[in-house]
Amino acid sequence: xxxxxxxxxxxxxxxxxxxxxxxxxxxxxxxxxxxxxxxxxxxxxxxxxxxxxxxxxxxxxxxxxxxxxxxxxxxxxxxxxxxxxxxxxxxxxxxxxxxxxxxxxxxxxxxxxxxxxxxxxxxxxxxxxxxxxxxxxxxxxxxxxxxxxxxxxxxxxxxxxxxxxxxxxxxxxxxxxxxxxx
Ligand SMILES: [Ca+2]
Ligand SMILES: [Ca+2]
Numbered sequence: 739x740x741x742x743x744x745x746x747x748x749x750x751x752x753x754x755x756x757x758x759x760x761x762x763x764x765x766x767x768x769x770x771x772x773x774x775x776x777x778x779x780x781x782x783x784x785x786x787x788x789x790x791x792x793x794x795x796x797x798x799x800x801x802x803x804x805x806x807x808x809x810x811x812x813x814x815x816x817x818x819x820x821x822x823x824x825x826x827x828x829x830x831x832x833x834x835x836x837x838x839x840x841x842x843x844x845x846x847x848x849x850x851x852x853x854x855x856x857x858x859x860x861x862x863x864x865x866x867x868x869x870x871x872x873x874x875x876x877x878x879x880x881x882x883x884x885x886x887x888x889x890x891x892x893x894x895x896x897x898x899x900x901x902x903x904x905x906x907x908x909x910x911x912x913x914x915x916x917x918x919x920x
Contacts, residue, residue: 775806777813779874779884780845781898783913784891785867790915792860798851799865801872802915805840806903814838817875818848818861822885827875831858845916867891 781802783789791797801818805811812835819827830838830848837858840846849860865872873885886907888897896913900906901920910919 775808775843776903777807777811777840777874777883778804778899778903779872779886780804780902781896781910781914781919782865782872782886782888783894783896783915784865784870784888785893785895787893789894789896789913792849792851792856794853794856796849796851796853796856798849798853800915801848801850801861801865802898803840803846803848803874804899804902805842805844805846808842810839810841812839813846813874814858815877816883817877817879818850818863819873819875820850820863820865820870822871822873822882822887824873827873827879828854828862830861834858845918847916867893 779801783800786797786799788797790800803813813830814832814835815830817827817829832838838846847859849856850863850865851860852862852864853860854862867890869889869891871885871887874883875881876883891897894913896910896915897907898910898914898919900908902918
């Protein structure tokens with residue numbers, strides 16, 4: 739009786755193992771792995787001599803955000819700082835959602851010019867070409883959405899992700915503010 743039970747159990751395990759193998763192969767074919775998109779700091783220029791200028795004609799430092807998700811994201815109410823230890827990061831205003839909303843798969847330029855009077859996309863801090871950090875914090879003022887720490891930067895040479903949203907960073911002699919890094 740016990741032996742029969744053991745053999746039945748063994749058979750079940752073996753059958754399940756084979757079934758599992760088949761199921762695994764089917765899963766790989768039927769459901770290809772998908773990478774969930776994210777909101778990231780995608781590129782920045784910490785020393786702007788002649789890259790692009792803002793609407794006031796200022797060649798200011800800029801940070802490019804990329805919305806890799808399938809939904810629009812309003813960054814109004816989120817925070818940006820150049821210092822991960824900052825206890826008073828700059829809040830992106832919530833007063834103009836048209837300007838602060840990034841469509842799915844699109845880009846947004848934040849100007850780091852210490853000229854917040856120029857509009858909701860102008861952050862009250864500049865980037866240091868000597869090296870520091872770029873940090874995007876969620877509306878709770880706690881959750882770091884993305885951050886990157888960089889060394890000394892050359893004028894008009896940006897740093898960005900090798901492809902939009904990728905984990906690896908590189909320098910770009912031809913910056914692509916507001917457009918794909920590819
Ligand atoms: Ca400006
Ligand atoms: Ca870009």
